[in-house]
Amino acid sequence: MAAEKRFLPVENPTLPFWLTERSPLDAHRSTPNLPDESDIVIIGAGYAGVSLAYHLLTSISYSTKRPSITILEARTVCSGATGRNGGHLRPDIYGSIPLFIRRHGLDAAVELAEFELSHIKAIQDVIEKEKIDCDLVMTRNMNVYFGTDRGNKVRKVIEDLKAQGCKFLDDLVFLPEEDIESTSGVKGTKVGFSFTSGAIWPYKFILGLLEKVLEYGGDSVNLQTTTPVNSVTSEAPDRHVIHTPRGSIKAKKVVYTTNAYTFGLLPEYERAIFPARGIVAHISVPENQTPPHLPLSSYALRVDPRTGVDYLIARPDGSIIVGGAHHLHQDNNDEWFNNIDDSKLIESTKDYFDGYMQKHFNGWEDSGASVKELWTGIMGYSSDTAPHIGEIPSRPGQYIAAGFNGHGMPVIYLSSKGLAQQILEEKPFDETGVPRTFKTTSERLETAASGKIGGDIF
Ligand SMILES: Cc1cc2nc3c(=O)[nH]c(=O)nc-3n(C[C@H](O)[C@H](O)[C@H](O)COP(=O)(O)OP(=O)(O)OC[C@H]3O[C@@H](n4cnc5c(N)ncnc54)[C@H](O)[C@@H]3O)c2cc1C
Structure with a gap:
């Protein structure tokens, strides 16, 4: 019998400096049991998952639509790459730009560089607005x-x-x-x-945002830590079932903010986003x-x-x-x-x-x-160095924000904002301000599967 491929975050991870001061929300569960259903389920409580929840709650249309949101996290909050990184908020304005010009042309490369640079102000602004103490x-x-x-x-x-x-x-x-x-x-x-x-102190930044998510969302937001998702099944574009060892939850929309671990739940991304x-x-x-x-x-x-x-x-x-x-x-x-x-x-x-x-x-x-x-x-x-953002090809009602390489800090916050607009307002990807090269498409997945691009990560 073939050995089962492991895809969930392992237990007892090494201890990063960033996690030596834990927030009371670190292992939070909003309710003792999982809710039966939720409008939106976000899988993964790292930078992408938490900042997406924040944007869903602070977006203009939230006040009119007010969906319920559940966040499921396999380990504790921010225990993945976000809580274990180098703390750099460093826009890449030259490293991958020549590669991007070769692949996508000058305009797309300029768009990418400017998007990364705009994170500096956006992150400064949110830290100031929400009074987050994170050593920026x-x-x-x-x-x-x-x-x-x-x-x-x-x-x-x-x-x-x-x-x-x-x-x-x-x-x-x-x-x-x-x-x-x-x-x-x-x-x-x-x-x-x-x-x-x-x-920046990435854990404190994300935990500060999470505090606001729970405050602004009130009863409509439910966080469940130490709740790994084993699989997701879909009955219709607005009826998905998320399966965990603690029971299942129904959702109208599902978002995968599982970064390196995405291949376990979405096998079509196995060659497009790989753990490093x-x-x-x-x-x-x-x-x-x-x-x-x-x-x-x-x-x-x-x-x-x-x-x-x-x-x-x-x-x-x-x-x-x-x-x-x-x-x-x-x-x-x-x-x-x-x-x-x-x-x-x-x-x-x-x-x-x-x-x-x-x-x-x-x-x-x-x-x-x-x-x-x-x-x-x-x-x-990501095999082609760009993250995957947007609605997943052939999986209506399911979205992804993953594949941020060793370089998520000046990329994720505004990518999540664009994704929130797609999910809540059904805004087309091209109107969200997220770089065009980030859009997840079947072409990108096919190219990754065929192995045509890859290897030139550094
Ligand atoms: C060693 C290292 C150094 C880095 N240094 C920098 C840096 O200095 N600057 C920079 O910009 N970027 C850096 N990065 C990259 C940056 O940290 C990432 O791009 C960013 O944190 C990704 O955020 P995320 O939310 O997508 O992923 P993660 O933080 O990994 O979050 C994904 C979450 O999903 C959860 N999850 C996964 N599968 C499941 C499942 N099936 N069910 C439930 N939950 C699940 C995980 O437990 C995890 O908490 C570094 C990364 C590493 C690892």
């Missing part, structure tokens, strides 16, 4: 290259994009070579540039010692001459969150590819962050900085 810091992201080959190649790409009229790149500034090391604080760097970026395991560390100096100064709060260290990038933020208390090291395990597929086990570290990478600050940053040599928490998390990589 606005800064410049410092991208540094240790070799001139890779660095100058990137410089050329950016200059070409600027020449093509990409105005959003006006925010990107190259540093004079002789100043890079002193300005960035990173040892041995040869090429460097900076652009607007942010850092990553590793992140929290580094701090011994108690009662002041951490050395870092010139900025957001870095990308291009540590590998080919592909590798480490991403790093400095927290307001001076401690560091750093992730990456992908170049060390990228050739060993079992360690990261199609791997949903975040209860274990990545063996070949687990010592990588020891002495990291001493090795890379001036002034940290005698800091005594060491790793305090080390954890893994599961990203949902």
Whole structure:
């Protein structure tokens, strides 16, 4: 008999720094039992699920239509990628843009970059409006290259994009070579540039939004944690049944915000969105010692001459969150590819962050900085690098927002807003402001299934 393929989040995941301070809503259940039915059921309470619920409740048409919403979460709130990430709110205005231009043309690429950039203000605004305490810091992201080959190649790409009229790149500034090391604080760097970026405590941001969801929704919102969904069956476009070990619930509409785990419930996405395991560390100096100064709060260290990038933020208390090291395990597929086990570290990478600050940053040599928490998390990589948003082909009344790669923070909030408009107002995708390349389509699924695109994730 063939072994059953596991698709649910595993038990006992590693402990990220972000989850060392838990909200009272972490394992919340609004009622002891599942409701029998709900207008909308959202599967997954990470960034996508919670921000979708928030937009459904704050959208103009909610006051007139007022549907009931149930959120089902397999583990605790934000225990997936969102609670295990690097805390970077860093719009990608150059990394995947050349690839997007090649695949979809300049207009689509500009639309994507501007969409990501607009998240900075949108997230600042909602944090201010809802008074969410989540350590948001606005800064410049410092991208540094240790070799001139890779660095100058990137410089050329950016200059070409600027020449093509990409105005959003006006925010990107190259540093004079002789100043890079002193300005960035990173040892041995040869090429460097900076652009607007942010850092955030992702769990606190999402839990703050969730608090508002439960407040605004009142009795019409029901959250059920530790309730894994095993399957969904459909009787009609407005009659779906969601099956869990705690019973079933009927829904008019179902939304999958299951990111890396989507393949388990929607097999047609198996080749389009696949799990990819990553590793992140929290580094701090011994108690009662002041951490050395870092010139900025957001870095990308291009540590590998080919592909590798480490991403790093400095927290307001001076401690560091750093992730990456992908170049060390990228050739060993079992360690990261199609791997949903975040209860274990990545063996070949687990010592990588020891002495990291001493090795890379001036002034940290005698800091005594060491790793305090080390954890893994599961990203949902999209085979064509774009997330899947919208109504699922051949499944009327069922929607998806998933496949955000290692890069959801400046993408998900407004994607969820657009999806809420589709669900509540039946607005066509093209009028929601979500980039055209994000629309989930049967063509994209077929291309993924045929394996025509893929592999060039980094
Ligand atoms: C190690 C790592 C580092 C990262 N660093 C960054 C970064 O610095 N900046 C950035 O922008 N992005 C980063 N990302 C990516 C970012 O965290 C994700 O894109 C984003 O959090 C995805 O949010 P989500 O809600 O779609 O997924 P998730 O947060 O994974 O939420 C999905 C939820 O669905 C639940 N679920 C799944 N299946 C079921 C089921 N069958 N039944 C019920 N519930 C289910 C899961 O338990 C989970 O809580 C990183 C990700 C990882 C893993």
